[in-house]
Amino acid sequence: MNGIVYKSTGSWYSVKGEDGVFYDCRIKGKFRIKGIKSTNPIAVGDHVRFELETTNDVTTGVINDIKPRKNYIVRKSVNLSKQVHILASNIDTLFLIVTIDNPVTTTSFIDRFLVTAEAYGIKTVLVFNKIDTYSEDALDEQLYMQYIYSQIGYECLRVSAVTGKGLDAIKERMIGKVSTFTGHSGVGKSTLINAIEPGLHLKTAQISEQHQQGQHTTTFAEMFDLSFDAQIIDTPGVRGFGVVDMEPTEVGDYFPEFFALKDQCKFNNCLHREEPYCAVKNALDRDELAWSRYKSYIQILDGEEEHYRTDIYKDGKNQDE
Numbered sequence: 100m101n102g103i104v105y106k107s108t109g110s111w112y113s114v115k116g117e118d119g120v121f122y123d124c125r126i127k128g129k130f131r132i133k134g135i136k137s138t139n140p141i142a143v144g145d146h147v148r149f150e151l152e153t154t155n156d157v158t159t160g161v162i163n164d165i166k167p168r169k170n171y172i173v174r175k176s177v178n179l180s181k182q183v184h185i186l187a188s189n190i191d192t193l194f195l196i197v198t199i200d201n202p203v204t205t206t207s208f209i210d211r212f213l214v215t216a217e218a219y220g221i222k223t224v225l226v227f228n229k230i231d232t233y234s235e236d237a238l239d240e241q242l243y244m245q246y247i248y249s250q251i252g253y254e255c256l257r258v259s260a261v262t263g264k265g266l267d268a269i270k271e272r273m274i275g276k277v278s279t280f281t282g283h284s285g286v287g288k289s290t291l292i293n294a295i296e297p298g299l300h301l302k303t304a305q306i307s308e309q310h311q312q313g314q315h316t317t318t319f320a321e322m323f324d325l326s327f328d329a330q331i332i333d334t335p336g337v338r339g340f341g342v343v344d345m346e347p348t349e350v351g352d353y354f355p356e357f358f359a360l361k362d363q364c365k366f367n368n369c370l371h372r373e374e375p376y377c378a379v380k381n382a383l384d385r386d387e388l389a390w391s392r393y394k395s396y397i398q399i400l401d402g403e404e405e406h407y408r409t410d411i412y413k414d415g416k417n418q419d420e
């Protein structure tokens with residue numbers, strides 16, 4: 100039977116079969132997926148094939164095949180082995196929840212997130228939450244950010260989890276799809292999800308990231324069916340996903356508006372830094388591209404990732420306090 104992995108607890112997987120029933124499944128023997136050194140062979144979101152076995156009136160499943168993944172997100176293990184932990188796979192939409200203040204979401208944070216999502220091949224929608232609280236200045240900033248990101252092609256929604264404004268727009272985009280919500284601590288992820296699906300209490304808030312540092316097996320994702328033909332994957336650790344390893348020449352490819360100009364740069368390996376006849380720099384000079392994006396790009400090229408990671412962990416700590 101075919102099914103989808105909803106949950107993994109150690110060596111057991113909860114798989115929803117195409118008959119709509121959940122089965123506890125194990126993996127038969129050892130099977131590894133080519134090209135990925137991961138600590139877990141099967142992840143939440145995986146489409147698998149399994150066979151049923153009945154022993155002493157108890158029916159369980161044995162997973163014997165996994166369909167190619169459309170995409171997946173990983174968390175790097177902190178130890179030195181090159182292994183990664185696959186947090187979740189086959190995600191259709193990442194909703195990045197952003198607030199202008201309380202807490203502040205910087206364009207640098209957004210851009211690093213978007214680069215990673217582009218590298219993973221996952222579509223991101225920017226959700227500006229708490230618009231019921233914005234001062235005129237905050238509103239100006241929000242509209243400016245919305246202008247920048249929608250120009251590039253990222254859909255932007257303005258919502259309030261408290262007043263309910265804009266929630267239907269989120270729901271509409273979730274129908275028939277697998278979604279994940281992420282963003283800084285305090286932007287309103289739990290409040291939004293509860294407003295979208297009352298009664299669904301995700302564990303995001305309770306799991307402390309601090310305790311997960313230095314370990315790679317304790318961050319479990321879980322998939323939930325919602326009441327309106329949508330699935331949500333709760334990934335407590337998703338905030339911690341780092342910029343995936345990439346070559347300097349690759350980084351620009353994940354800034355869609357830079358990528359679109361790349362052909363017009365004189366050098367085909369142009370890093371858009373000091374090279375002459377660079378179409379990206381020219382467009383910047385003409386104010387056709389956002390300087391904030393270019394700044395983020397340079398930061399990523401210069402490998403200021405450690406700083407970024409510190410921010411994330413600090414975030415996790417706040418959550419604990």
Ligand SMILES: Nc1nc2c(ncn2[C@@H]2O[C@H](COP(=O)(O)OP(=O)(O)OP(=O)(O)O)[C@@H](O)[C@H]2O)c(=O)[nH]1
Binds near residue numbers: 231262286
């Ligand atoms: N005014 C207003 N407050 C909101 C809105 N959304 C969330 N909040 C408030 O913001 C605070 C944080 O919301 P949470 O839903 O806990 O945020 P979170 O992103 O889940 O935070 P973590 O669990 O720490 O990751 C709570 O006090 C919410 O009531 C909104 O749209 N408007």
Ligand SMILES: [Zn+2]
Binds near residue numbers: 379
């Ligand atoms: Zn260039």
